[in-house]
Amino acid sequence: MYARRAAQLLQELSSCEEGQLPPYNGDKFDQVIRECEEHSRQFQSLIRDKDIETKNEDHYGSFIHHLSIIRNKRCLMAYMYKRAEVIQSYRWNVGRVLPREIQDKLNFSEQEYFKDYCGVIDSYMKDLDLDLTVDMVPPKDPYIRVRVLSEIGEVSLGDHAVSLTKDSFHFLRRTDAETFISQGLMEEFVE
Amino acid sequence: MPGYYDISDILMEDEAVSVVFHVGANGVGLLDPGTETNSVEKGAKIDLPFWLAHELCRRRAVSITIPSCFGQKMKKDVQADAACVDLGTRYPYFYEFGCKLFPLVGDKSIGPFLRHTFANRYKEMLSKSHTASLNAIPKFVLRLSKEEYQLFEAARSSMVEFKKWRVRDLGLMKTTIVGHKRKTDLH
Numbered sequence: 179m180y181a182r183r184a185a186q187l188l189q190e191l192s193s194c195e196e197g198q199l200p201p202y203n204g205d206k207f208d209q210v211i212r213e214c215e216e217h218s219r220q221f222q223s224l225i226r227d228k229d230i231e232t233k234n235e236d237h238y239g240s241f242i243h244h245l246s247i248i249r250n251k252r253c254l255m256a257y258m259y260k261r262a263e264v265i266q267s268y269r270w271n272v273g274r275v276l277p278r279e280i281q282d283k284l285n286f287s288e289q290e291y292f293k294d295y296c297g298v299i300d301s302y303m304k305d306l307d308l309d310l311t312v313d314m315v316p317p318k319d320p321y322i323r324v325r326v327l328s329e330i331g332e333v334s335l336g337d338h339a340v341s342l343t344k345d346s347f348h349f350l351r352r353t354d355a356e357t358f359i360s361q362g363l364m365e366e367f368v369e
Numbered sequence: 370m371p372g373y374y375d376i377s378d379i380l381m382e383d384e385a386v387s388v389v390f391h392v393g394a395n396g397v398g399l400l401d402p403g404t405e406t407n408s409v410e411k412g413a414k415i416d417l418p419f420w421l422a423h424e425l426c427r428r429r430a431v432s433i434t435i436p437s438c439f440g441q442k443m444k445k446d447v448q449a450d451a452a453c454v455d456l457g458t459r460y461p462y463f464y465e466f467g468c469k470l471f472p473l474v475g476d477k478s479i480g481p482f483l484r485h486t487f488a489n490r491y492k493e494m495l496s497k498s499h500t501a502s503l504n505a506i507p508k509f510v511l512r513l514s515k516e517e518y519q520l521f522e523a524a525r526s527s528m529v530e531f532k533k534w535r536v537r538d539l540g541l542m543k544t545t546i547v548g549h550k551r552k553t554d555l556h
Contacts, residue, residue, distance in 0.1 A: 179399050180400065180418070180421070181383075181418070181420075182383075182418075185379070185383045188376055188379055188380060189380065191376065192376050192377070192380065220396050220397075224395060224396045233392075235392065235393040235394055235395040236395050236396070238394035238395075238425075238430055239394040239396035239397045240396070241394075241425075241428075241430075242394060242397045242400070242421065243396065243397070245420070245424050246421075249420055249421075252373065252379060253379060255373070255374065256374045256375070256376055260376060
């Protein structure tokens with residue numbers, strides 16, 4: 179009670195590394211909401227039939243319950259907000275498809291949020307006719323040497339097809355290679 | 370000012386402070402572990418989280434006692450050697466907490482005390498953060514408060530960037546450094 183559990187939720191979130199998320203703690207979240215309902219019940223019983231202006235013991239008691247509800251709300255809002263920020267960053271750092279380990283950490287509405295966010299970004303990029311998610315770091319060279327880590331197969335890049343078999347080396351345009359590198363299927367080959 | 374969604378501000382406000390109630394409060398017996406009725410008596414001394422104490426103090430329902438982190442013993446420790454005081458484990462939100470507590474409590478010495486502590490610790494922290502090894506976490510980092518740790522990280526990452534810049538590949542040929550054998554004539 180009195181927002182201790184909500185603070186634990188936030189502790190869990192802040193102890194994770196920057197850009198990472200712990201699994202969505204639905205149980206604790208629901209417990210905090212039940213605590214708010216309890217505070218609300220206590221509040222109702224204290225202000226029933228009372229004149230709101232008189233500052234007696236009931237007034238201060240109900241005020242404390244009111245503050246607890248506001249505090250719980252702030253904790254839960256911050257929890258959702260921080261997770262939403264990290265989910266947005268996944269689109270830019272990881273890509274359109276999330277690996278299994280990350281998907282397991284999100285609850286259903288967060289997965290929907292990710293899909294909707296990708297949709298918004300895609301329609302914006304379509305309007306601009308520009309892919310904003312490549313070249314996040316300004317490149318020195320338009321071409322890049324890559325080594326293929328897992329079997330991808332035949333891919334057509336530009337005007338010719340390339341066969342991307344495992345452990346093969348290629349000299350590709352940076353924009354083409356970036357999507358594969360961010361999914362972990364290729365790595366940049368540095369001499 | 371920290372925002373509504375700022376997680377470290379929310380966690381900082383969870384710190385416990387000891388308060389004395391000027392009024393009674395019904396229906397909140399859980400706050401006081403020693404009470405039998407479901408209420409807090411006037412004059413009771415209880416530990417409350419700062420977010421609650423702050424609001425009640427503003428409405429003059431309680432008064433906040435200065436916590437030990439700004440008390441006499443702490444002041445003596447800082448006088449002796451500020452850099453050795455362990456803020457990381459005992460009071461990670463030392464500075465932020467002090468800044469928020471200062472207007473609520475009548476003690477005017479907290480402000481200068483915070484500044485004095487920070488200034489003394491800063492010198493040592495600055496030199497150590499620029500020379501610290503990048504792989505191991507030096508022991509003194511565990512003694513830093515959250516705010517000091519952010520400064521430490523900033524210094525460390527700027528050193529990393531500097532080192533990367535120094536050895537960057539300019540596409541020039543690297544020369545081998547030929548050592549000069551100086552013949553010192555001692556005779």
